[in-house]
Amino acid sequence: MPLSKLKKPVSVSHLNSWRMRRQFLDRPFESNSLLDLVNAVGWIYSPGCSTPYLSLWARLSSFRTEDLNKLVFDDHKLVQLETLRGCTMLVPRSQAAVALRIRPRTYTELAKQARQQMPVTDAEMDKLKTKLIQELEQGSKTTAQLQAAVPRNLMKDFGPELKRIGFINSMSLALNLLKEEGRIIKIQSRRRLDSTEYSYILLSELLPEVDPFAMRNNEAWARLAAQYFKAEAPARARDFAWWAGINVTDAIRGIEEVKPKLVPISVEGSKDEYLMPEPDLDDFYNFSPEDSPSNLIPYRDTYLKGQREIVDRFLRVEHADKPFSRWKGKLINDPIATIVRNGEVVGVWEWNESTENVDLILFENPPKAVEKAIRKRASALADFIRTDLGQTRLHGLDFGPHQMTCIHDLKVFWGKGAQVDVRAV
Numbered sequence: 001m002p003l004s005k006l007k008k009p010v011s012v013s014h015l016n017s018w019r020m021r022r023q024f025l026d027r028p029f030e031s032n033s034l035l036d037l038v039n040a041v042g043w044i045y046s047p048g049c050s051t052p053y054l055s056l057w058a059r060l061s062s063f064r065t066e067d068l069n070k071l072v073f074d075d076h077k078l079v080q081l082e083t084l085r086g087c088t089m090l091v092p093r094s095q096a097a098v099a100l101r102i103r104p105r106t107y108t109e110l111a112k113q114a115r116q117q118m119p120v121t122d123a124e125m126d127k128l129k130t131k132l133i134q135e136l137e138q139g140s141k142t143t144a145q146l147q148a149a150v151p152r153n154l155m156k157d158f159g160p161e162l163k164r165i166g167f168i169n170s171m172s173l174a175l176n177l178l179k180e181e182g183r184i185i186k187i188q189s190r191r192r193l194d195s196t197e198y199s200y201i202l203l204s205e206l207l208p209e210v211d212p213f214a215m216r217n218n219e220a221w222a223r224l225a226a227q228y229f230k231a232e233a234p235a236r237a238r239d240f241a242w243w244a245g246i247n248v249t250d251a252i253r254g255i256e257e258v259k260p261k262l263v264p265i266s267v268e269g270s271k272d273e274y275l276m277p278e279p280d281l282d283d284f285y286n287f288s289p290e291d292s293p294s295n296l297i298p299y300r301d302t303y304l305k306g307q308r309e310i311v312d313r314f315l316r317v318e319h320a321d322k323p324f325s326r327w328k329g330k331l332i333n334d335p336i337a338t339i340v341r342n343g344e345v346v347g348v349w350e351w352n353e354s355t356e357n358v359d360l361i362l363f364e365n366p367p368k369a370v371e372k373a374i375r376k377r378a379s380a381l382a383d384f385i386r387t388d389l390g391q392t393r394l395h396g397l398d399f400g401p402h403q404m405t406c407i408h409d410l411k412v413f414w415g416k417g418a419q420v421d422v423r424a425v
Contacts, residue, residue, distance in 0.1 A: 014289075015234055015267060016313070018284055026295070029059050034078070038078060042227065043089040044089060048393075049298075050389065052193050053068060053389055065388050065390070073188075073191045076206065078091065078093065082103055096210050107176040119170075128150065128154045137202065142198070146175075147171060158173075182203055184200050184202055185200070217250070221253055221254030222253075224254060226258045226259070228243060229255075229258060229276065231302070232306040233274075234276045235306070235307060236275070237255055239306075239307050243307075260279055263277075289342060294340065294373055296377055305335075322414050323338045325395075330418065332403070336395075339360065339362065346362060346364065347363055350394060358382045360378055
């Protein structure tokens with residue numbers, strides 16, 4: 001029987017405090033190397049907003065915006081890729097092949113199913129893709145530049161039925177198909193990860209060493225599992241499956257190949273099996289959290305987005321509807337910028353452009369010393385935004401006009417349930 005099975009079950013609070021430690025949210029990362037930091041905490045969500053900058057600032061006291069821009073746009077040691085579950089993430093270049101191998105082929109599959117409804121033939125789509133590749137062989141180009149170069153007879157708008165599944169026109173579909181075929185990549189036109197101006201570039205130009213289909217699925221799942229549990233353990237097989245966007249059977253196959261092997265630990269009040277690398281066991285059981293460590297993390301920070309459940313795990317039930325945005329009054333299970341203390345979500349924050357300061361809302365009244373420490377951290381974050389980050393976009397491009405993200409507006413809905421009639425509030 002594994003030694004971990006002989007140990008008493010650990011509490012959820014111990015689990016979360018340990019994870020806060022391993023994510024370097026209770027004290028700064030010990031090195032100034034951003035690449036080493038990303039290798040340690042895992043891939044960073046980059047949903048077209050300031051999340052990468054704010055996530056790394058939360059973990060590295062010496063972080064500067066330009067250091068990350070240089071690593072991504074000049075050195076290409078970190079690359080921004082559409083990968084697991086279709087999410088865009090910052091990935092170490094050495095792991096780019098894995099990231100591209102596990103990317104879902106959503107547009108490819110939908111195009112097969114909708115072939116009879118499309119006003120463009122397979123031959124026309126092939127011609128369009130060939131033309132786009134020819135244009136990109138001359139260098140990166142924006143959508144507008146590509147559109148100007150494409151013959152008008154190949155540019156066809158799609159009807160409402162196709163637009164409902166995300167198919168806008170023939171060129172946008174061709175670009176998405178080329179991305180899923182591993183031939184092109186979408187990049188920011190400006191040297192900012194929170195820029196909304198994009199261009200396209202050939203994969204072979206940015207990552208000539210990468211063949212996105214050379215790796216077998218089993219190898220990709222195993223390498224992904226090793227990276228995931230290094231950063232996210234203790235975690236369950238279903239956490240890994242959800243994060244990676246694969247089924248549990250494939251997730252278990254990947255887990256079984258991880259070296260050093262993953263061993264189970266027991267958690268109080270849970271029948272689930274949590275796994276972690278065997279060499280980490282002694283440190284995990286002997287770990288004692290520091291006195292009330294707290295930090296401010298952005299929208300889609302990996303601390304919360306690396307595990308499947310947030311409520312009950314990182315959030316008390318009485319606060320279950322608080323750190324989330326709403327769409328037309330309906331709760332969306334995607335946490336906004338949050339305040340974390342001892343591994344638990346205790347409040348939310350946002351950048352106030354009018355006052356150029358960080359606004360906070362705490363869910364409960366903490367001891368004065370704790371609140372003082374949180375506000376001191378918020379003050380440091382505000383100083384970073386004002387003097388270094390500059391422009392700030394807390395949310396990604398997928399936030400539409402009916403989605404509420406302002407913490408003061410959302411507070412009105414707290415305690416009213418997952419679905420609220422906005423007209424009645």
